[in-house]
Amino acid sequence: MKAQWSGRLWLGHDYGLIIGELGRTAPHAHYAHQLMFSCGAPITVSLQGLVITAQRLFIPSRQTHAILDSEGEVSVLYAEPAVFDIAPLLQQELSLEAVRQLPRRRLDDPRLERALAALDEQLTGKVSAQALAQAAHLSLSQLERLFSHQLGLPVRRLVLWRRLRIALHLALAGSTLTDAAHGAGFADSAHFSRTMKQLFGVTAAASLRQLDVRLLT
Structure with missing residues (x-):
């Protein structure tokens, strides 16, 4: 095969x-x-x-x-x-x-919607879980519980998943792997490749x- x-x-x-x-x-x-x-x-x-x-x-x-x-x-x-x-x-x-x-x-919790919107805005740079919690008007521990219960993933893992989705979109649209990695907030193409291998x-x-x-x- x-x-x-x-x-x-x-x-x-x-x-x-x-x-x-x-x-x-x-x-x-x-x-x-x-x-x-x-x-x-x-x-x-x-x-x-x-x-x-x-x-x-x-x-x-x-x-x-x-x-x-x-x-x-x-x-x-x-x-x-x-x-x-x-x-x-x-x-x-x-x-x-x-x-x-x-x-x-549809997500029925406005706190989660606010946190996800803030996450997407930060994806091309460093994502701060504390900033997501503030955007959702939650403590950091409340935010982690909300992500785990509602989405099934902790914040850090969801950040990787969404970054990978953006990087794939960019790479498949014709960007180089390096440009796709940087455009999605990965440190470099090697980080993108490692995440791709781990998740797919x-x-x-x-x-x-x-x-x-x-x-x-």
């Missing part, structure tokens, strides 16, 4: 959809829920230490997994857990139109350049 991924990638604000041939990955865990479907040969993955082979696979947020084997065209959806409920995803056809019509969940099990340079990308607003 090759390392490169090929096919089409639609990258939206709260999801990514790939339809094409998958490359192998190292073990990794990312924030997004991941749903994979093959209408041909089954896909083999390692999930939390178990090897599973099936035509349709669901990998919940933050579960360690690796793609071990795949042949032919596969559809892969990455969906933000804060936005999408699991039940509709499990019943979903993996097409662009179907994903666009999935119900979205691949490197951007080796795996994503073969994809035909459409960036969605």
Whole structure:
């Protein structure tokens, strides 16, 4: 199985959809829920230490997994857990139109909305958790509890996830890896690459350049 991924990638604000041939990955865990479907040969993955082979696979947020084997065209959806409920995803056809019509969940806590808005404003530089707490009118400990309970991630991990999403957007739009890294607030391209490998099990340079990308607003 090759390392490169090929096919089409639609990258939206709260999801990514790939339809094409998958490359192998190292073990990794990312924030997004991941749903994979093959209408041909089954896909083999390692999930939390178990090897599973099936035509349709669901990998919940933050579960360690690796793609071990795949042949032919596969559809892969990455969906933000804060936005999408699991039940509709499990019943979903993996097409662009179907994903666009999935119900979205709104954040119902204005404190969290204020903190996330402040986080996005700081992403290109150093993100201060204390500043996020002040923007949300919370103590630092209250902010951490809010992120962990509502989003399932501590502040630091969510900062990395959002930075990676921005860097991927920039790199896939044609920026060099160095410019994409700096534009997303990473110290350098090496930091971007390490985070990519940790969260997706691949490197951007080796795996994503073969994809035909459409960036969605």
